[in-house]
Amino acid sequence: MTKTRVHITPHMHWDREWYFTTEESRILLMNNMEEIMERLESDPEYKYYVLDGQTAVLEDYFAIKPENKSRVRRLVQAGKLIVGPWYSQTDTMQVSGESIVRNMLYGLRDCLTLGEPMKIGYLPDSFSMSSQLPAIYNGFGITRAMFWRGCSERHGTDKTEFIWQSNDGSEVIAQVLPLGYAIGKYLPPDAAALRARLDKYFPVLEKPSVTKDILLPNGHDQMPLQKDIFEVMAKLREIYPDKEFVMSRFEEVFERIEAQRDRLDVVKGEFNDGKYMRVHRTISSTRMDIKLIHAEVENKIVNILEPMASIAWALGFEYHHGLIEKMWKESMKNHAHDSIGCCCSDKVHAEILSRYILADDMATNLINFYKRKIVDHMPAGEGDDKLVLFNLSPYPRDEVINTTITIRAETFSITDEQGKPVNYYISDRRIIDPGKIDRQIVHYGNYDPFIEYDIQIKHPVPAMGFTTLFIQPNKEGSQQAVGQKAPELENEFYRIVINPNGTLTIFDKETRHCFEQVLRLEDGSDDGDEYDYSPSRKEWLIYSDDFAADINIRHEGFQSLATIKLCMEIPKNLPQRETRSGQEGYLDVDCQVTLKQGSRHIDVSMTLDNQADDHRVRVLIPVPYISQTVVADNQFGTLTRPTSDPEMANWEAHGWKEAPVPVYQLMNFAALENERGGLAIMSNGLREFEVISSQGNEKKDTFALTLLRGVGVLGKENLLLRPGRPSGIKIPTPDSQVRGKIICNFSLYGYAGDHIEANVMAAARDNVTPIQCYNKIPYNAMKLNVGEQNLPLSYSLLSKSKTGAVLSVLKKAEDANALILRVYNPSERTSIQDNLSFIREVTSWKETRLDELTCSSEVETASFGTLNPCQVKSFLFTL
Secondary structure (H helix, E strand, O other): OOOOEEEEEEEOEOOOOOOOOHHHHHHHHHHHHHHHHHHHHHOOOOOOEEOOOEOHHHHHHHHHOHHHHHHHHHHHHOOOEEOOOEOOOEOOOOOOHHHHHHHHHHHHHHHHOOOOOOOOEEEOOOOOEOOOHHHHHHOOOOOEEEEOOOOOHHHOOOOOEEEEEOOOOOEEEEEEOOOOOOOOOOOOOOHHHHHHHHHHHHHHHHOOOOOOEEEEEEOOEOOOOOOOHHHHHHHHHHHOOOOEEEEOOHHHHHHHHHOOHHHOEEEEOOEOOOOOOOOOHHHHHOOHHHHHHHHHHHHHHHHHHHHHHHHHHHOOOOOOHHHHHHHHHHHHOOOEHHHHHOOOOHHHHHHHHHHHHHHHHHHHHHHHHHHHHHHHOOOOOOOOEEEEEEEOOOOOEEEEEEEEEEEOOOOEEEEOOOOOEOOEEEEEEEEEOHHHHOHHHHHOOOOOOEEEEEEEEEEEEOOOEEEEEEEEEOOOOOEOOOOOOOOOEEOOOEEEEEOOOOOEEEEEOOOOOEEEEEOEEEEEEOOOOOOOOOOOOOOOOEEHHHOOOEEEEEEOOOEEEEEEEEEEEEOOOHHHHHHOOOOOEEEEEEEEEEEEOOOOEEEEEEEEEEEOOOEEEEEEEEEOOOOOEEEEEEOOEEEEEEOOOHHHHOOOOOOOOOOOOOEEEOOOEEEEEOOOEEEEEEEOOOOEEEEEOOOOOOOOEEEEEEEEEEOOEOOOOOEOOEOOOOOOOOOEOHHHHOOEEEEEEEEEEEEEOOOOOOOHHHHHHHHOOOOEEEEEOOOOOOOOOOOOOOOOOOEEOOEOOOOOOEEEEEEEOOOOOOEEEEEEOOOOOOOEEEEOEOOOOOOEEEEEOOOOOEOOOOOOOOEEEEEOOOOEEEEEEEO
């Protein structure tokens, strides 16, 4: 028999923040780093120290001790201090594919200023593992992964070493930490205590090991190094003479696994089972206010700012890598599992929110700057104001646009480049103080007011480019007439009736599906904590259709709107709900449903004023059919999951650490479909859903999209769906009750055929990539010098069909005067071929990895070649 080799690896798991703040942990970091470096420098037997796989720790350290950077560099280059590959210890279920890619991209770049990074996908404590991680790792030349949470035999192996594949065939050697990353923390020097602990651990570690090379990571959260580790190792050799104990780095373990590759099982899919360790499936709805701004910042940077900056760069302006990296890093400090999970103290959540506010402000202002630079350098014309429309999708779009213009006139006209009138509709107007527009106006005594008009137009915009309209003051324009007066909403695709109880009945004209009782709200208890939703053992569900609804329907020039207002009287807290002793809390609901001409999107904006504690609010969308599976997008692809989990009937008997509730994550959409077609929910930041299976004779399933949930503690014990100890620690977090107003936006999208035939993924990206507008007037508070005004009034950088590959991002390369285009195949089953077209000549076209290093394979110019199911590819090109 193979002798068990026990690999002891000194490390620390460094939560930058949790129930403690970043600054509190930074003080400890100053102390711990000095001890680590002194030991590595002075003791040749103390060979390695793993710095938790994230460079944000070093960034925090160098901000205080910049003089020690050369000292750290020497240790990294000597292979003793092991750093990277991440910037921060990212969550992989709450954040987008581009967020994960940038996390590793910036982390590796930071590492390379010091020495060689650890080339392992090391995520020792992230709560679940995305199915697309092997593909992302391979894109950085990484073929090894190490993690803890989410595994069970249901994935196809009971071993801790296996080959993990993504749908596209990418694969990594995986090493699971079956008992976590901290089982070797504070190893006692006393023989009896040592044996008492490890006699329990070794059988659990050895039984599922293929190689009998087992890991005993010597470290823990914020733990200083263990000074007497060699004395402890000597004692271990005495107690367990049948085992070999060595101080190793993780790479040595992987080398031994790879030597037995033929014996490894092959598995696919995400790791999201809480059988042996908690994965906190419902953490996606904790602190929904933070979750919403997180998604807004992601979408704003990836879908709007970076392609906008790329267009500007192609037209001759600077691409501000430094500013974009700063806003990415501000965001990624929040992407660690505890931070983005929002299982932290209230004080830390305030820090997280402030970072997102900063990143959002930076992104918003840089987008506006690029729009202004482009428009300022167009021909000035003869005094007409401009309204420039920017389309950041890779195909033309022609849709209803709601925007705002500012002008000193009671009337105006809008024309296109050929002077043809453009119809518009005015939905609102406001008088604006001229000092808000430009202080210089009032400085010279001109106090005439400006008028701000909210308008609607419908006008085509070229692919990945812009077009210009002209606004002429004091001239009668072509105003769009109101098209209908019916007491319902209707366009080419739907007829929507607003029911007296505030729900919708939606008839899809193409599929003939009729969706009833849509937008019914469900309010239930939450006896959980920041990690997990868990219902009360004395549940009381309350529904919005039990309360009077105030309904108003308004038809405008290009769209119709229904406003639904109601106030749900609900228990103010958990004791009141459990005893049904009152409904002294309330949930005020102000819902606006918008149906635009020519659009398959039914846009919903719900403003909730939450004045109650310990509850969960979901919006229900029934579908008139039953589906065994639901499809949702994840990072660079889609994933089909079962709508119910048979293990829910047995999880307690089988000893699961938490119930496998079929609550799942989405990035931008989730869809239920049958042979005729389907309905997709397209989210603007709401990333948690469940499909409630039909009951009794009902022939329907119901989407339940979580809008908010309120809890008052970080960790709590003995939950109905998670028995035993608390997760985290039990401290009060009153801010996590999410009192006050929150705005939840999402769309409903009906389609014929399946989601691939209907290009649902592309439509979901458009949903979070609205047409951008810039209104140029002769005034601006912030002055800029303008160069030659020679840019075209209309422009398209590139274009492709809406079918096939989906655009992930267009950005400038980090280290080359070229652009990077990233696309992926949204299909789980079918390979595709696709390509682009350019107006300008492409002088170079090369495929790259995710780290932007050029691949050796040749590919035809502007072609993506073959994209395997859920495969992501990147291309570097010059014009």
